[in-house]
Amino acid sequence: MTVDAVIIGSGPGGSTAADVLTRAGWTVVIIEKGRNHLLDARDMTKPASDYSNDEIKFTNRHFLGPDPFLEPRTFRRGHDDGDHTHVGEVNSIPSTVGGGGTHADGKTPRFREVDFGMLSTFGPQPEAEVADWPLTYDDLEPWYAMVERAVGVAGTAGANPFAAPRSGPFPMPSGAPMYGATLSTAAAEKLGFHPYAAPTAANSVPYDGRPACNNCGFCAFLGCPIHAKGDPVALLTRTMATGRAELWPETFVSRIRTEGRRATGVDYIGPDGIERSMDARHVIVAGGAIETPRLLLLSRLGGALVGRYLMVHYQTIVVGVMPFDVHGDRGRAVTHVHDDAMIPDDLSRAAAREAGLPWLRGGMVEHGGGGMPVSEAKIYPWGAGHGATMRDSRMRRHLWAFIMQGEDLPYRTNTVDLDPTVRDVRGFPSPRITYRGGRHELAASAHHGPRLEAVLKEMGAVWTLRTSSPGGSFEGIRRRMIPESRHVIGTARMGVDPATSVVDPYGRLHDLDNVVIADSSVFPTASGYGPTLTLVALAARAAGALAGTAPEL
Amino acid sequence: MLPQTGRWVHLHAPVEHPTDRADDGARRAERDSHPWYRDPVPIWLTEAEYNTLRAVCDALIPPDGDSPGAGEAGSADYIDTLLGAFSFDPPRIWAGGPTSGRAGGEACFGDFHHLSALDELAWRTRIEGSQGLAAREFNGPVTGYQQRYHEGLGRLGEDFPQAAPDERVVRLKADPEFLELVFGHVCEGMYGAPEYGGNHDTIGWRAIGFAGDVQPRGWTDQEVSAP
Ligand SMILES: Cc1cc2nc3c(=O)[nH]c(=O)nc-3n(C[C@H](O)[C@H](O)[C@H](O)COP(=O)(O)OP(=O)(O)OC[C@H]3O[C@@H](n4cnc5c(N)ncnc54)[C@H](O)[C@@H]3O)c2cc1C
Ligand code: SF4
Numbered sequence: 001m002t003v004d005a006v007i008i009g010s011g012p013g014g015s016t017a018a019d020v021l022t023r024a025g026w027t028v029v030i031i032e033k034g035r036n037h038l039l040d041a042r043d044m045t046k047p048a049s050d051y052s053n054d055e056i057k058f059t060n061r062h063f064l065g066p067d068p069f070l071e072p073r074t075f076r077r078g079h080d081d082g083d084h085t086h087v088g089e090v091n092s093i094p095s096t097v098g099g100g101g102t103h104a105d106g107k108t109p110r111f112r113e114v115d116f117g118m119l120s121t122f123g124p125q126p127e128a129e130v131a132d133w134p135l136t137y138d139d140l141e142p143w144y145a146m147v148e149r150a151v152g153v154a155g156t157a158g159a160n161p162f163a164a165p166r167s168g169p170f171p172m173p174s175g176a177p178m179y180g181a182t183l184s185t186a187a188a189e190k191l192g193f194h195p196y197a198a199p200t201a202a203n204s205v206p207y208d209g210r211p212a213c214n215n216c217g218f219c220a221f222l223g224c225p226i227h228a229k230g231d232p233v234a235l236l237t238r239t240m241a242t243g244r245a246e247l248w249p250e251t252f253v254s255r256i257r258t259e260g261r262r263a264t265g266v267d268y269i270g271p272d273g274i275e276r277s278m279d280a281r282h283v284i285v286a287g288g289a290i291e292t293p294r295l296l297l298l299s300r301l302g303g304a305l306v307g308r309y310l311m312v313h314y315q316t317i318v319v320g321v322m323p324f325d326v327h328g329d330r331g332r333a334v335t336h337v338h339d340d341a342m343i344p345d346d347l348s349r350a351a352a353r354e355a356g357l358p359w360l361r362g363g364m365v366e367h368g369g370g371g372m373p374v375s376e377a378k379i380y381p382w383g384a385g386h387g388a389t390m391r392d393s394r395m396r397r398h399l400w401a402f403i404m405q406g407e408d409l410p411y412r413t414n415t416v417d418l419d420p421t422v423r424d425v426r427g428f429p430s431p432r433i434t435y436r437g438g439r440h441e442l443a444a445s446a447h448h449g450p451r452l453e454a455v456l457k458e459m460g461a462v463w464t465l466r467t468s469s470p471g472g473s474f475e476g477i478r479r480r481m482i483p484e485s486r487h488v489i490g491t492a493r494m495g496v497d498p499a500t501s502v503v504d505p506y507g508r509l510h511d512l513d514n515v516v517i518a519d520s521s522v523f524p525t526a527s528g529y530g531p532t533l534t535l536v537a538l539a540a541r542a543a544g545a546l547a548g549t550a551p552e553l
Numbered sequence: 554m555l556p557q558t559g560r561w562v563h564l565h566a567p568v569e570h571p572t573d574r575a576d577d578g579a580r581r582a583e584r585d586s587h588p589w590y591r592d593p594v595p596i597w598l599t600e601a602e603y604n605t606l607r608a609v610c611d612a613l614i615p616p617d618g619d620s621p622g623a624g625e626a627g628s629a630d631y632i633d634t635l636l637g638a639f640s641f642d643p644p645r646i647w648a649g650g651p652t653s654g655r656a657g658g659e660a661c662f663g664d665f666h667h668l669s670a671l672d673e674l675a676w677r678t679r680i681e682g683s684q685g686l687a688a689r690e691f692n693g694p695v696t697g698y699q700q701r702y703h704e705g706l707g708r709l710g711e712d713f714p715q716a717a718p719d720e721r722v723v724r725l726k727a728d729p730e731f732l733e734l735v736f737g738h739v740c741e742g743m744y745g746a747p748e749y750g751g752n753h754d755t756i757g758w759r760a761i762g763f764a765g766d767v768q769p770r771g772w773t774d775q776e777v778s779a780p
Contacts (some may be wrong), residue, residue, distance in 0.1 A: 035669060052650030052662065052768030056745040063647050063666075072692065086693070096768040176774035214771025225651035225768045250669060271669065315578045324780070329763070331777040373763050377740035385720065387620030390744075390761045423691055425671060544766075
């Protein structure tokens with residue numbers, strides 16, 4: 001038997017493709033290398049109950065994978081660093097049924113019109129290859145509307161003055177604001193910023209048979225014990241309920257098999273360690289922007305640009321300690337954001353001129369707090385005073401932070417390729433990440449950091465600190481050169497010209513007729529918004545094009 | 554969808570793990586017969602190592618009148634449980650879900666998850682070291698926690714518990730790699746869920762006013778948004 005499609009990866013991208021295709025009558029097999037802790041193994045139309053408010057399991061013991069011993073990645077900043085400077089975890093997103101959607105805290109903003117036309121709006125940048133997308137916001141809007149309903153996004157239409165037009169309201173109202181956010185948004189407004197309730201894929205009211213979020217506070221980096229996070233459990237349970245899908249966890253796809261211009265199926269290794277192959281009429285690759293290029297490289301597909309233009313969001317992190325308790329450990333990790341750093345103004349234009357650059361863009365700024373006690377305890381110095389510092393709890397109870405997901409530009413030299421020596425447990429070369437922030441990122445971070453610091457001072461901070469991820473550009477506690485954003489973008493860029501892109505405007509590989517990429521690998525530019533809703537909308541659009549279906553409105 | 558070809562991937566052939574220590578069963582039975590957080594019986598460490606480790610815990614997070622030291626809170630028991638995780642079935646690596654019973658719901662954290670073959674390979678290697686086994690050395694040899702604790706505690710000396718506070722600090726600082734390992738674990742044992750062997754009776758959480766796991770109760774919108 002040959003299935004209509006094999007889908008590689010069960011994260012938000014793969015789950016969305018599976019949902020669209022199975023509803024159009026296709027048969028699919030979803031192959032996922034990680035374990036299944038999301039769906040009930042006896043009845044995959046229902047969620048499992050493996051998630052918990054357990055900091056040890058999720059943040060110290062790799063419960064959702066990837067285990068860096070079994071699947072190490074390697075890192076270097078550039079050729080001058082040699083083969084690699086680090087082996088282990090590099091900007092990892094869970095490898096598990098549901099992928100990164102399971103432990104993201106799920107801010108799901110749409111991109112704006114300008115994000116699809118960076119080159120024509122702002123023009124080129126030295127060293128970077130800024131490009132327009134081969135589609136517009138209007139092309140994607142109906143798919144945005146459809147996937148917002150499918151995963152369940154809570155938000156307030158009109159709250160963000162910069163937002164692109166919407167064809168309808170959000171499926172749910174915004175959830176409860178964190179106390180700290182009520183203060184930081186007031187301070188930000190006073191200094192001329194425009195904060196708003198972050199659109200979030202977590203239920204603010206019971207929705208689609210799942211309960212409302214009860215603000216447990218164990219949100220980023222952990223799975224939701226009550227499945228109030230909709231992405232992607234809603235899509236996967238619905239897919240399995242069609243009866244046209246199989247989901248194979250603990251199974252690694254090692255190669256896409258081809259004959260001429262067509263893929264015929266994939267080779268895979270199941271939990272028994274045996275390598276097998278299966279036939280499929282179409283292959284959908286949704287492994288995320290690091291594993292997808294790795295698989296294309298292992299399969300020798302996609303051409304010379306595969307793995308190039310890796311983007312991760314150059315984060316500017318500004319923290320402030322408040323003289324009062326903000327109890328940031330309650331609620332979702334982030335409830336509010338603002339977009340002002342993405343809107344050029346006189347100050348950012350002057351900063352660009354000073355840096356010798358044509359323009360500067362920052363990214364969406366998240367207002368958040370919190371932290372759990374084990375990670376807090378590890379930050380403080382050991383010895384006498386540790387107990388008192390924990391009781392005082394500068395980090396968990398008094399800290400408020402801004403994280404700007406700074407737009408990083410597409411540089412040919414920031415890449416994912418195959419490490420020459422390091423292997424995964426199955427014997428395949430590990431992905432090697434080569435990344436260094438460019439002049440634009442450093443200048444944007446240096447420009448926006450102090451403006452955010454001023455907001456924290458306005459909020460009442462008695463102590464502030466600025467740093468970035470990757471670090472080392474300016475003052476900061478940590479000088480880690482490995483990005484930790486958990487946003488991975490680029491590496492198989494989309495375009496109409498096969499000489500300058502890897503996939504066509506519907507995610508189809510230029511060099512094969514039936515292989516489609518359904519994740520953020522295809523983004524030509526990164527924007528400064530979290531990538532997930534946009535990659536999900538693109539995956540729905542690509543799957544819709546395959547199956548000949550229009551967005552369900 | 555039946556398999557069309559089949560071959561073993563050599564690095565992923567079934568893995569032979571060395572057996573657990575012969576006396577593990579007896580030690581476990583002895584431990585289970587004690588309310589061990591009051592009268593600790595180590596599972597994997599020797600009594601002498603356990604006593605040194607407890608003193609290390611108190612040197613890293615000392616009692617201060619308002620908070621217990623990490624020794625009393627159970628960090629040594631947490632570490633000892635991790636080192637002996639594979640003397641339990643299922644191994645004490647990942648506590649169960651979705652609730653602990655402390656904030657309502659059923660008490661499920663104690664039902665530890667079963668490990669897959671690959672999970673077991675990873676965690677046995679991390680804890681026991683690679684021991685020259687090809688399946689564990691696909692990227693080279695790995696020194697496990699057990700060996701690092703044996704050697705690290707050995708270097709601190711059996712007289713560490715009796716040493717003066719200043720002397721303890723000097724000895725700990727002389728071994729920065731071991732210090733980094735043990736401090737991380739001490740924090741996990743003091744402030745992680747009690748089911749992992751530490752944070753006895755949630756004493757670590759209570760000392761800092763942390764509610765711990767709160768599902769299924771959660772927090773009301775008022776508790777989130779108001780001062
Ligand atoms: C703590 C955290 C917070 C986040 N917050 C946000 C946020 O607020 N907003 C936002 O937009 N994004 C956020 N993200 C990022 C978000 O998780 C990712 O953008 C999203 O998960 C990407 O979806 P994906 O389907 O493309 O890939 P993934 O989620 O990475 O899923 C890919 C899946 O494919 C599997 N796979 C890969 N290769 C193979 C193979 N060869 N064989 C079999 N299976 C394979 C992987 O195991 C994985 O499960 C956050 C991430 C984290 C970790
Ligand atoms: S804060 Fe809400 S969405 Fe996040 S894990 Fe808790 S209940 Fe789930």
